[in-house]
């Protein structure tokens with residue numbers, strides 16, 4: 001058996017006396033979508049932050065591409081961070097309001113010293129077109145885009161550094177039905193093409209049912225069940 | 238918003254749906270006279286028996302905004318804010334106002350209301366805060382409650398709970414409700430009529446069940462066809478309308494939906510369709526009679 005892309009074991013996140021994530025374990029393969037479902041406050045976003053090591057977990061392990069991350073100092077995490085990227089719910093909040101879209105997409109490359117002034121602009125245009133935005137949108141600022149277009153720009157930015165894992169925290173919850181379907185289809189295309197693993201946080205049961213390969217249900221910080229929407233018998237749920 | 242007309246009957250629930258930017262919130266706010274500074278306005282809002290609906294805000298019209306925090310002051314206990322709302326329209330003693338505030342919190346299902354009335358908004362959970370705002374919007378028994386995406390920020394369980402409280406309170410005080418939402422299920426379950434907006438105009442207006450079961454505007458049909466179905470086999474790719482809504486100010490001649498409409502013909506790009514009666518509702522579409530049924534086959 002090869003290593004899973006992401007293997008989370010006994011993850012614990014505490015905020016003072018409150019245990020938000022209480023010994024949560026799951027594994028995710030490349031090319032697979034694992035959904036975290038549950039009511040608000042059940043620990044979905046805390047799990048996401050801990051998996052991304054944006055918040056140090058208070059216990060447990062996060063193994064990503066075979067490496068245990070929780071024990072690594074920031075200096076050793078830094079080169080790994082581009083390989084696991086967040087995509088957040090509020091499409092406007094995740095892009096800086098004053099910065100043009102093309103600069104927002106280029107930024108992750110620039111901060112990692114991977115910006116090539118010769119080929120960079122073409123790479124940004126290619127990323128925008130890959131997410132279904134005409135390259136002319138690069139000149140606009142977030143408020144000049146619709147919610148769905150903003151979310152697409154956020155995805156382009158997350159793809160800039162060629163990640164293996166996207167941690168999507170309610171990526172379509174703020175979008176209207178007709179726009180939401182388009183963004184979900186884009187995510188499905190990108191996954192098929194690039195073999196990305198998705199940790200997909202979503203509390204819309206109908207969306208989860210169509211989009212996820214596996215669903216982990218959380219309640220008060222604990223895993224209460226796990227199911228496969230596409231398996232026979234799942235229709236009974 | 239461009240030339241939008243509709244009416245609201247006493248005690249009726251009217252759902253307003255459409256993509257973000259379609260003008261739903263502006264419509265809701267215009268009912269309360271709360272248009273953004275600098276907006277160019279035309280047209281009128283008439284509230285029966287009142288010369289100026291904007292002056293009735295808080296009394297005959299109550300507002301439940303999307304973001305409950307913005308409706309509550311962070312520096313006063315929730316009960317005090319409710320009591321102040323009561324005293325702004327009724328000459329009652331402080332003690333009486335405070336008692337009404339606690340009763341209002343009880344009605345929306347806040348547990349241990351007498352104690353919670355002394356707590357501040359940040360001490361409430363998201364769902365409780367939204368219920369407190371509903372208490373605020375209904376405490377003076379208004380004729381109209383306007384709720385702008387009251388559940389968008391909540392998860393599914395709390396969403397249903399808040400909708401139930403909202404419709405119960407509306408019924409208890411006999412108010413009409415304008416429910417702005419992108420939750421079509423909520424409209425189906427709770428609204429009498431639905432107004433479907435696209436690019437600042439009415440695409441379709443009629444009885445909620447009728448419109449959602451058998452849409453006659455291509456935009457309504459596309460919206461419904463792109464909903465993930467809760468039954469049937471899961472499919473990874475959902476039917477989706479191509480493109481995105483027009484940017485405000487970028488509207489050309491003709492139907493605003495034409496660039497995305499599977500039924501568009503050259504005439505659509507020349508003349509903007511006006512709302513016309515068809516099949517028991519109003520529809521703004523040159524080809525309303527050609528929208529297929531069932532809608533699943535639309536996209």
Ligand SMILES: Nc1ncnc2c1ncn2[C@@H]1O[C@H](COP(=O)(O)OP(=O)(O)O)[C@@H](O)[C@H]1O
Pocket residue numbers: 255256257258259260261262263264273274484485
């Ligand atoms: N304060 C404002 N200043 C300028 N434009 C605004 C303002 N509020 C809303 N708009 C514009 O009006 C249109 C309708 O907005 P809104 O009513 O918020 O739509 P919805 O509620 O359907 O999402 C949008 O194009 C939006 O950008």
Ligand code: SF4
Pocket residue numbers: 454455456492493494495496498499500501502505510521522523524525
């Ligand atoms: S008028 Fe034409 S473009 Fe507009 S919705 Fe109807 S068929 Fe489509």
Ligand SMILES: [Mg+2]
Pocket residue numbers: 257258261262386
């Ligand atoms: Mg709105």
